[in-house]
Structure formats: C-alpha cells, structure tokens
Amino acid sequence: MNSIQKATLHDMAALTGIESRDELKSFFDSHHIGYKKALTTLQYEKELRQLQIQLVKMQQWVRDKKKRIAVIFEGRDASGKGGAIRRFTEHLNPRSMRVVALAKPSAVEKGQWYFTRYVKELPNPGEIVFFDRSWYNRAVVEPVMGFCSTQQYETFMRQVPDFEHMIYEDGVIIIKLWFSVSKQVQAKRFESRKNTPIKQWKISPVDERATQLWDKYTRYKQAMFSRTHTNYSPWVIVKSNVKKTARLESIRYVLSSLSYDGKNEAGNLINPDPTVVSRYFRSIEQLDE
Numbered sequence: 001m002n003s004i005q006k007a008t009l010h011d012m013a014a015l016t017g018i019e020s021r022d023e024l025k026s027f028f029d030s031h032h033i034g035y036k037k038a039l040t041t042l043q044y045e046k047e048l049r050q051l052q053i054q055l056v057k058m059q060q061w062v063r064d065k066k067k068r069i070a071v072i073f074e075g076r077d078a079s080g081k082g083g084a085i086r087r088f089t090e091h092l093n094p095r096s097m098r099v100v101a102l103a104k105p106s107a108v109e110k111g112q113w114y115f116t117r118y119v120k121e122l123p124n125p126g127e128i129v130f131f132d133r134s135w136y137n138r139a140v141v142e143p144v145m146g147f148c149s150t151q152q153y154e155t156f157m158r159q160v161p162d163f164e165h166m167i168y169e170d171g172v173i174i175i176k177l178w179f180s181v182s183k184q185v186q187a188k189r190f191e192s193r194k195n196t197p198i199k200q201w202k203i204s205p206v207d208e209r210a211t212q213l214w215d216k217y218t219r220y221k222q223a224m225f226s227r228t229h230t231n232y233s234p235w236v237i238v239k240s241n242v243k244k245t246a247r248l249e250s251i252r253y254v255l256s257s258l259s260y261d262g263k264n265e266a267g268n269l270i271n272p273d274p275t276v277v278s279r280y281f282r283s284i285e286q287l288d289e
Contacts, residue, residue, distance in 0.1 A: 061260035066125035075179030078189035101132035139224040179240040235280035
C-alpha cells in the first residue's frame with residue numbers, strides 16, 4: 001500500500017470519528033478545505049437529491065395520467081440552461097422523457113412553416129420534453145444575429161401566442177423558463193470555457209458576438225416578454241448568476257406548478273424562492289438588462 005492510499009484511509013478513519021460541527025471544521029482546516037464552501041456543497045447535494053426524488057414522483061404521475069409537459073429553457077449563452085437540464089433529467093426514466101436541442105434548420109425545414117419542426121417534438125401522452133432552446137430562437141437569437149428577416153420575425157411574433165394557445169388547448173402544459181445572467185458573470189463563464197479542456201466544445205463564434213451585441217439582445221428579449229407572456233403560457237425569470245441556486249429553484253418552480261401525486265408530502269421543499277424565481281412583469285429586476 002502506497003503513502004497516498006495510507007493517507008486516504010487515515011482521513012476516512014478520522015472522518016468517521018467526527019461527532020460535532022467544531023470537529024468537522026477542525027478537520028477541514030487541517031486539510032486546507034474551505035469549511036463554508038464544503039458545507040454549502042453538501043447542503044446543495046442534499047437538497048438536489050430530495051428534489052430529484054420529487055421529480056421521479058412527478059414523472060410517474062405524468063405517465064399514469066397521460067399528461068404532456070413541455071419545459072422550455074431559454075436565456076443568453078452561458079446562462080446555465082444545460083447544467084440545469086442535466087439536473088432535471090439525470091434520474092428520470094428516459095422512456096418517458098426527452099431533451100430536445102435542435103440543430104440549425106435544413107434547407108427543407110427553412111421552406112416549411114417555422115413551427116413545423118417543433119410540432120414534431122412536442123410531448124406525447126405520458127411524456128415530458130425539455131427544450132434546450134426552442135421556437136423562441138426566432139424571437140431573440142435569430143434577429144440579433146441576422147439569421148432571419150424583419151418580416152419573418154414579425155410573422156413569428158404575431159403567430160407564437162396563437163400557436164401556444166392551440167397546443168395549450170390540446171392539453172400540453174407549457175412551462176417557459178428564462179435564465180437571467182449578468183454581463184460580468186457571462187464573461188467569466190466564457191473565459192472558463194476557453195481555459196477548461198472539457199468545456200471547450202461549448203465555445204463558438206457566437207459567444208464573442210453575444211457580448212458585443214448585449215444591448216441588442218436585451219431589446220429583443222424585452223420585446224419577447226411583453227408580446228408572448230400570457231396567462232396560459234407565462235414567462236418565468238430564473239436568476240442564474242449562481243448556478244447551483246438556479247438549478248434548485250427552477251426545479252422547485254416546475255414541481256410547484258404541477259399537481260402530481262404526493263406533492264403535499266414535499267411541504268416547503270418545493271416552494272421556490274421568489275427572490276430567485278418569479279413570473280415576468282415589466283418592473284421585475286433582471287440580471288441581464
């Protein structure tokens with residue numbers, strides 16, 4: 001047995017003998033581990049597990065009652081959408097759940113009604129679909145980047161409330177989440193992508209332009225909220241400067257929005273923090289203004 005293995009076994013033995021918070025703090029200090037950060041991480045992992053158990057219960061209710069749930073994740077680049085989706089889905093049954101992240105439209109799709117390729121991805125009875133970006137590409141990303149014409153944009157903005165009302169009337173429950181991240185935090189996350197080998201696949205030329213076109217994004221984002229926020233399909237703002245908080249609170253919001261079996265037993269666990277997650281209204285404070 002080498003010295004590293006011996007040290008690890010010694011540390012494990014020491015941990016099992018800890019009986020108080022002060023002893024735990026002393027152990028962390030002796031190993032140069034941030035005490036508060038470690039406790040925060042442990043609390044996060046505990047809450048995440050409890051919420052994921054509720055997500056499993058919710059999915060069973062969706063399957064049993066043949067519900068159709070569409071959860072839309074939107075936000076600026078590096079706002080934390082992908083990480084949140086992974087925490088939503090990592091323990092769900094893949095047979096009745098899908099993540100949809102469509103590539104740019106093909107030549108054939110460009111000639112079709114804009115919503116056609118999204119209609120094909122809507123949930124079947126008993127299924128939850130998580131959209132990692134959605135038809136709302138045409139509300140913000142496409143006009144900002146010049147990927148659609150003014151006429152295409154205006155047509156979309158007129159049609160989307162009716163489109164969502166039709167699928168709502170057909171029984172689809174739509175939950176629209178906007179992950180709001182500040183310009184400073186976005187810049188830090190872009191830098192992290194450049195410096196972290198396992199994150200470099202996320203880097204794209206759009207990242208730099210997203211920073212340069214920040215104000216233009218803001219204008220189109222605000223127009224999207226004001227023109228597509230409805231009673232049957234409201235926008236929900238998730239402040240996502242702190243990724244772990246955004247993940248927990250977005251899960252809480254989704255759970256609190258559905259009347260799944262066993263929900264009452266969860267108690268305060270699924271009550272979202274209104275300072276982190278709230279429905280859109282014009283005066284709401286957003287991080288990505």
